[in-house]
Amino acid sequence: MLAPHDTAIASLGPCTFPSPLRLGGRADTALPRFVPDGARVRFQVEWEAEGQPAAEVCFEKAGPREKLFFDPRQTRAAIVTCGGLCPGLNNVIRSAFLELHYNYGVPEVLGLRYGYAGLNPAVGEPPLRLSPELVDTIHEEGGTMLGTSRGPQPVDVMVDFLVSRGIHLLLCVGGDGTLRGARAIAEEILRRGLSIAVVGVPKTIDNDILYVERTFGVQTAVDKAREVLDAAHNEAKSAYNGVGLVKVMGRDAGFIAAMATLASQEVNFTLIPEVPLRLDGPRGFLETLRRRLMARHHAVVVVAEGVGRELLRDEPTETDASGNPRPPDIGPFLRNHIVRHMRQAGVPVDVKYFDPSYLIRSVPANSEDAIFCDALARHAVHAGMAGKTNVVIGLWHGVFTHVPIPLAVSGKKQVDPAGALWKSVLACTGQPAVWE
Structure with missing residues (x-):
């Protein structure tokens, strides 16, 4: 059973810089609003009539914060795509860059090449400096413009690379293995006392990441x-x-x-x-x-x-x-x-x-995934700029959330043979519920 402390999000420190986003506060009605840092999304929305759950477990609600941990004008960000291909990878790269570049005014965003190998200078290719021209039409194509790979790299080497390149925000786009790598990077960063945020974007067509209603692709x-x-x-x-x-x-x-x-x-x-x-x-x-x-x-x-x-x-x-x-x-x-x-x-x-x-898995994203990828990418940027770290962007009851990466990789989400989805499959196919 989840406890309230299981969903707590790590933060790099107090947020003191005003956001450059043109959004409203609580009293504004004409503009979209910032999300208060105390906003929460209930984990459980239904229960038996006998009574409510003993402890209320909530996820932190994702979205733009009014105060930031990083000064956007002094921030350098990087994006890495790892694991197998998935529809929407280029959409996430493009939307994350556009949010950082145009809306936050971050002066430099790097694209790391071929997965986590791009964080190891001994084996990886040099990073790309992303630009509006470079990402202009990538969302029309399948695959990832940055390249991808599987497998870990030495965590100390990857953190040394982030420090040497002056990277403050790392967006890790991938599935279970990628998120495990992101967790290792984030934990080494915290161990060293560095101010670098690590944020995951959940990518897998298997849809098997825990506490994430749906992954892109x-x-x-x-x-x-x-x-x-x-x-x-x-x-x-x-x-x-x-x-x-x-x-x-x-x-x-x-x-x-x-x-x-x-x-x-x-x-x-x-x-x-x-x-x-x-x-x-x-x-x-x-x-x-x-x-x-x-x-x-x-x-x-x-x-x-x-x-x-x-x-x-x-x-x-x-x-x-x-x-x-x-x-x-x-x-x-x-x-x-x-x-x-x-x-x-x-x-x-x-x-x-x-x-x-x-x-x-290698085709371009359809309209529904394209919209979803755009939202995930922008929420990842919001989280990172606010100093959230060791976190992956989730979706829960239709609301975007912050999920601690250690919680998301603590197991694998599966189809529940007693749940509504499988019940619908059995009704559709007419097959036996079990093979005897």
Whole structure:
């Protein structure tokens, strides 16, 4: 259970510089307002009728502060993008730069190259000095103009780099591994007593960061995954006993698979890591699929990449540069077992296998993600200029929040098999709640 102290945000010190933003105070009605530093967002908005929670847990509300820790005219900022690609990376870079440059008047913003390697001069490329001309149209493109990479760098070297370049504010754009790196940097900065703010922007199409309702890139990835699912449906229904099998990303969480299922409405089986998969037996997946083919002569199956680890435990495993395990490929494994099972049952089958993993993460952001990226980036700048550190920008009950990075990386958010999202998937697909 969360306690009130778990959501406390670290600060570099008192805020004494007036903000240059043209916003109003509490008495102003004609202008958008600054956010008071005491504004909070409740963690829990509903509870049983018997009574309220014993302790009120709240997140600090994000937004521009009237007083700043940094003097904008004397501030140098940097942006780094890490990990895998995600729709909206360039949008975040551009909006963060524009907020710093035009609205706060920060004289220099650096773009660090190829992830955290850009903070290690021994292995990284020199940083770019960002300009309005350089970021002008980057939001129209997928990927990241700064480049990205996985894997850590020595934390003392990265902090030495920040000090040597006179950087006061570091924006770290990435997922769970990136935020762990940001936490290490922020903690080393605090240990040394330095005045450098570290702020995270939550990026992952897996949507698996704790206490963050939604990460950017998810909506675009779901849109692209839906297109593939609809194509798989066309392939499946055009063949006798056709099966459209689609593998999507989701190493530990099945949000893309679940959300794309609801968007498409053409999926018959959605397999996610949170629900153990049993292939064999009268109520296992393969027999349930066979009965579907006998009744309707086609089926669409979407499987998240992290499904079936218990089935693939004898397969060789690898790790990526960040130390994350790469699960064996469930897609071909499942395809082969479907073909083998139907052959043994004397049922003809025509399996079409789709693996759009990299496609759905490398495209430009759609309109919804573009708007979301803009807001996340600007809130990250507001937090950093106010001296907030070791913090990631969150969204909770539709309100932007400050979430301590140690809290955000204390676990991974997953689809709740008893929750509303999975209940909707079960209603949409008609599949069993569990495989027995």
